[in-house]
Amino acid sequence: MVTQLNPPAKPEIIYPESDGKPMADNTEQFRWIVTIQGGIDALFKDDPNVFVAGDLFWYPVEGQGSLKTAPDIMVALGRPKGKRSSYLQWKEDNIPPQVVFEVLSPGNTLGEMAKKFDFYRDYGVEEYYIYDPDKIDFCGWLRQDNKLTAIESINGWISPRLGIRFEMGDDGLEIYRPDGRKFATYIELETERNLAEQRAEMEAQRAEIEAQRAEAEAQRAQRLAEKLRELGIDPDAV
Template sequence: MVSQLESPNKPEIIYPERDGNPMSDNTVQFRWITTIKSNLDWLFTEDEQVFVAGDLLWYPIENNNKKRQAPDVMVVFGRPKGDRGSYQQWKENNIAPQVVFEILSPGNTQTEMNRKLLFYEHHGVEEYYIYDPDKNDFSGLLRKGETLEVIEKIDLWVSPRLGIRFQLAEPELIIYYPDGQPFSSFTEERQRAENERQRAENERQRAENEHQRAENEHQRAEQLAAKLRELGINPEEI
């Protein structure tokens, strides 16, 4: 009698949430990554079906934890907001990020960037933007069929997916919201909020001062009327 051996269970595949690489190599790169990510969050804050992430590992293929990439910023239309340890595409209705940004640092090599381009091209990215803040060099690629092709006229280019506009300027790139307002940093937003708070506080103080002056005038008028009555004069007849 031959006994049938049971096939061993396949080991569970782990998809690491970290690749061991830092989010940025310097403060300029970090500032640009966080500025683009936070402004895109603000742009799509009312749309629950737009997911924006920074430095999040993207695994496009199930059962393959070697094929992965962590765009500096990525935008996925058609997927809900929310926290994720990684973007596992087969768990996301197989929707690939449509837009990715890479912010270069001196540590990036041409070989590395070529590898990223092939990855994004192969796995369905529609728009790929690359900015080198040290050289103030900006470029973009747009999907044409199966390939990502260089956008020849990138100055004042409007992203088809995002609706934002890019302007080549000095000393650095300017990105505009669809309504024409420029992207701003966290510090600038805090300063703007503080200015608005101070303006509201000044307005409140001014209104209180006006109210106090009116109250003082009323009290003086009452005191004068009382003195006139003591003198036998009816203030209403004056």
């Protein structure tokens, strides 16, 4: 009698969703991450096939749970919006994020950033941007000949994939949408929204005053016509 042995089960590959580290080391870094991620997400809000995320683990190769990185902001064009606990590239039609951003803090090391650069170069990122809000320094790389090549003139540069424009102002980086509108912080957006609501309320009040004035004029004209008729005068002939 021959006993058939079943092959041992392959160990399950774990793809951690978090490394236990905070998304940002300080408020300035966090503000910039949220501003850039939110601005790009808003820009493509009507396109169902643009996925934008912040501080999400990206696993480029199936079966390699230790091979990962978490860009501060990543954009995957051609992938549907939706909730994800990590970006498993083999489940995303093998499409890597085409655009990534890193916002530096004093805690970032040269070694760490060099490893990230190599990762993005090796696994298909087309545009890579780094902003240091403390030093007010912005730089970027574009994929050419299967390499990430430094963008020499970054001031005024327009992202080929996103269409957004980067300007270095006196107070730091400024990002503009294709329609010319500037990326804004949450506070700036809230202020703009409140101003828009105030303008709408003022317009409504102005319209109400005009309607009341028109009604008063109509009533005055009607009383005058009635008075003329009492005097035997045809108001339509006057």
